[in-house]
Amino acid sequence: xxxxxxxxxxxxxxxxxxxxxxxxxxxxxxxxxxxxxxxxxxxxxxxxxxxxxxxxxxxxxxxxxxxxxxxxxxxxxxxxxxxxxxxxxxxxxxxxxxxxxxxxxxxxxxxxxxxxxxxxxxxxxxxxxxxxxxxxxxxxxxxxxxxxxxxxxxxxxxxxxxxxxxxxxxxxxxxxxxxxxxxxxxxxxxxxxxxxxxxxxxxxxxxxxx
Amino acid sequence: xxxxxxxxxxxxxxxxxxxxxxxxxxxxxxxxxxxxxxxxxxxxxxxxxxxxxxxxxxxxxxxxxxxxxxxxxxxxxxxxxxxxxxxxxxxxxxxxxxxxxxxxxxxxxxxxxxxxxxxxxxxxxxxxxxxxxxxxxxxxxxxxxxxxxxxxxxxxxxxxxxxxxxxxxxxxxxxxxxxxxxxxxxxxxxxxxxxxxxxxxxxxxxxxxx
DNA sequence: ATCTCACTGTAACCCTTGTTACTGATAACA
DNA sequence: TGTTATCAGTAACAAGGGTTACAGTGAGAT
Numbered sequence: 001x002x003x004x005x006x007x008x009x010x011x012x013x014x015x016x017x018x019x020x021x022x023x024x025x026x027x028x029x030x031x032x033x034x035x036x037x038x039x040x041x042x043x044x045x046x047x048x049x050x051x052x053x054x055x056x057x058x059x060x061x062x063x064x065x066x067x068x069x070x071x072x073x074x075x076x077x078x079x080x081x082x083x084x085x086x087x088x089x090x091x092x093x094x095x096x097x098x099x100x101x102x103x104x105x106x107x108x109x110x111x112x113x114x115x116x117x118x119x120x121x122x123x124x125x126x127x128x129x130x131x132x133x134x135x136x137x138x139x140x141x142x143x144x145x146x147x148x149x150x151x152x153x154x155x156x157x158x159x160x161x162x163x164x165x166x167x168x169x170x171x172x173x174x175x176x177x178x179x180x181x182x183x184x185x186x187x188x189x190x191x192x193x194x195x196x197x198x199x200x201x202x203x204x205x206x207x208x209x210x
Numbered sequence: 211x212x213x214x215x216x217x218x219x220x221x222x223x224x225x226x227x228x229x230x231x232x233x234x235x236x237x238x239x240x241x242x243x244x245x246x247x248x249x250x251x252x253x254x255x256x257x258x259x260x261x262x263x264x265x266x267x268x269x270x271x272x273x274x275x276x277x278x279x280x281x282x283x284x285x286x287x288x289x290x291x292x293x294x295x296x297x298x299x300x301x302x303x304x305x306x307x308x309x310x311x312x313x314x315x316x317x318x319x320x321x322x323x324x325x326x327x328x329x330x331x332x333x334x335x336x337x338x339x340x341x342x343x344x345x346x347x348x349x350x351x352x353x354x355x356x357x358x359x360x361x362x363x364x365x366x367x368x369x370x371x372x373x374x375x376x377x378x379x380x381x382x383x384x385x386x387x388x389x390x391x392x393x394x395x396x397x398x399x400x401x402x403x404x405x406x407x408x409x410x411x412x413x414x415x416x417x418x419x420x
Numbered sequence: 421a422t423c424t425c426a427c428t429g430t431a432a433c434c435c436t437t438g439t440t441a442c443t444g445a446t447a448a449c450a
Numbered sequence: 451t452g453t454t455a456t457c458a459g460t461a462a463c464a465a466g467g468g469t470t471a472c473a474g475t476g477a478g479a480t
Contacts, residue, residue: 058346060354068349082339091346114331121324121331128338129292135345136268136301139278143352143389144270147437170457179353181438186458202446202457357467380427391468396428398467412427412476421480428475438465445458450451 001027004050005103008073017117021048025103030096037094043083045104049073052100053161057093060179066142067154067177069134070097070161078131081124084110097161148188150178152197159207167205211237214260215313218283227327231258235313240306247304253293255314259283262310263371267303270389276352277364277387279344280307280371288341291334294320307371358398360388362407369417377415 002022009018025048030036032052037043039059047054054071056079071077071094079092084107113120141150154177159165171185178185189205192198197209212232219228235258240246242262247253249269257264264281266289281287281304289302294317323330351360364387369375381395388395399415402408407419 058349058353060350066349066353078338079342082335082342085335086339091343115328118325124335125292125295128288128342129296129298132289132292132338132341132345133301135342135349139268139276139345139349139352140270142349143268143276172457182458183439183460184437187437187460190459200458382427392428393430393469394467397430400429410428423480424478426475426477429473431472432470434467434469436466436468439463440461441463442461443459445456447456448454450453 001050001103004101005048008050009048012074012123013119014117017113017120020109020113021103021105024109025105027101028104029101030099032096032098032100034096035093036096036100037077037080037090037092039091039093040089042087043080043090043107045106046076046080046084046110047094047102047104049075050101050103052102053097054094054100055097055177057095057177058091059093064179065093065176066179068092068138069131070157072161075130076123076127078127081110081127147178147180147184148191151185151188152192154178155198155205155207156210159210165207165210167207168203169205170203211260211313214311215258218260219258222284222333223329224327227323227330230319230323231313231315234319235315237311238314239311240309242306242308242310244306245303246306246310247287247290247300247302249301249303250299252297253290253300253317255316256286256290256294256320257304257312257314258286260311260313262312263307264304264310265307265387267305267387268301269303274389275303275386276389278302278348279341280367282371285340286333286337288337291320291337357388357390357394358401361395361398362402364388365408365415365417366420369420375417375420377417378413379415380413 005018005021013021028047036047036054049071051073054077056068056071056077057065058068059065077094080090080094083090114124141153145153151174154174155167158167171189172182175182175185189198189200193200197207199206199208215228215231223231238257246257246264259281261283264287266278266281266287267275268278269275287304290300293300324334351363355363361384364384365377368377381399382392385392385395399408399410403410407417409416409418
C-alpha cells in the first residue's frame with residue numbers, strides 16, 4: 001500500500017501527509033461489480049483510488065440508473081467528500097468497474113488535514129473542480145447528444161478505463177448505464193457495426209474507430 | 211454595502227473577515243438581463259451575491275443554451291470559484307435574472323483567506339457541496355423528466371427566484387432556457403392552462419398551483 | 421384609428437426513442 | 451448430446467418532442 005500510495009499520490013502530497021495517510025487510512029480491495037457506496041448510506045470515509053476504476057451512478061424514482069462518470073487512480077470522489085464534510089447521506093452509488101484497491105480516510109482526519117496541509121487543501125479543491133467539470137460533461141452529453149453519440153462516447157470511455165478496446169458487457173448492462181432499454185442499444189450497436197465503428201460478438205464489443 | 215454584506219453573510223463570517231471583504235471587494239450592480247460572466251472568459255474574481263439573482267447557463271455547439279440553476283443571496287458560483295483556483299476559463303455563462311448587486315472578491319484574497327479563515331474555508335466547501343447538489347438536480351431533471359414536468363419545475367423555480375407567482379417572459383425565452391423550441395413550450399403551456407395549473411396572458415404566466 | 425410587429429395558437433409532419441413481442445444464436449451444463 | 455438460460459436481432463407500433471408553416475391577437479407607434 002505504501003508503495004502504491006507514493007506512486008499515485010507522491011507527487012501531490014508531502015512525505016508527512018503520506019505518512020499520516022498510511023497510518024490512519026485503511027486499505028480496501030474490492031472485486032469488479034461490487035458496490036462500494038450505496039445511495040442513502042452515511043459515508044464513513046473518503047476513498048483515495050490506488051488501482052482500478054469506479055463508476056458513479058445516479059438513480060431515478062423507479063430505481064433505474066444513469067452513469068455519471070468514472071473515477072481512476074489519483075482521483076477521489078468529490079461527491080463523497082462533500083457528504084463527509086456535511087455529514088450527509090450519499091446521493092450517488094459507487095460500483096467497482098474493475099477490480100479496485102483504495103485507501104479509506106476517516107472523516108475526522110480529512111477535516112484536520114484541510115487546516116494543516118496546503119497540498120491536501122489543493123487536492124480537495126482540485127477534486128471538486130474536476131468533478132464539477134465531469135458533471136458539466138455529463139450534462140452536455142445527456143442534454144445535447146443523441147443516443148448513438150452517447151453510446152459511442154460510452155464505449156470509448158469504457159475502453160479507456162479498462163485499457164482494452166474490446167469491451168466485455170451485454171447490451172442490457174450498457175442500457176442500464178445509459179438509462180435506456182436493451183432494444184435501443186442493440187439497434188444502435190448494429191448501426192455502429194454497419195458503419196464499421198465497432199465489431200460485435202456475444203458479450204463483447206470491439207471498438208475499431210478508437 | 212457594509213450593511214447588506216452583514217445581512218447576507220454576517221452569520222457565516224467573523225467580523226475580521228467581513229472587514230477584509232469590505233476592504234478588498236468591489237461593489238457591483240447590474241440590471242436584469244446583463245451578462246456577468248461569459249463562456250471562455252478568464253475570471254477576475256468571485257462574486258458574493260447581496261441582492262437579486264443570477265442564472266447559470268451552459269452552451270451547446272450551436273450556441274444554444276441550457277439553464278443549469280439559479281443563484282441567490284448568500285450564494286456564490288462554485289464554478290467560478292473553481293475557475294479562479296485553477297486559473298482556467300469559464301465553462302459557463304452567468305446572466306442577471308433580476309437586478310442584482312454583489313461584491314467581487316479578487317482571486318489573490320480568496321486563496322489567502324482559504325488558509326487564514328476556517329469560516330471562509332467552510333463557506334467554500336459548502337458552496338461546492340450545494341453546487342454539486344444543484345448539478346445533480348439538473349441532471350435528474352433532464353435525464354429523468356419529460357418536458358412538461360421540466361417546464362412546471364422551471365416556472366416554480368422562476369416564481370420563487372422572483373418572489374412572484376406571475377412570471378414575465380415570452381414563450382421563446384423559456385424555450386431558450388430549457389433548450390427546446392418555442393412551439394413546444396406554447397403547446398405544453400396550453401396544456402398546463404387546460405389542467406388549471408397556470409393561466410396565460412401575453413408576456414405573462416401566472417402559476418395557480420404553486 | 422389603424423398599422424405594424426412581436427407574441428401566441430395550432431395543425432401537420434417527421435425523427436428519435438421507448439415498448440412489446442417474437443425468433444434465433446450461443447454457451448453452459450446436466 | 452440434448453436441454454435450458456441468457457443474450458442478440460428485428461419488426462411493428464406508440465409517444466414525445468422538434469420543425470415548418472400559417473393564422474390570429476394584443477399593444478404600442480404614427
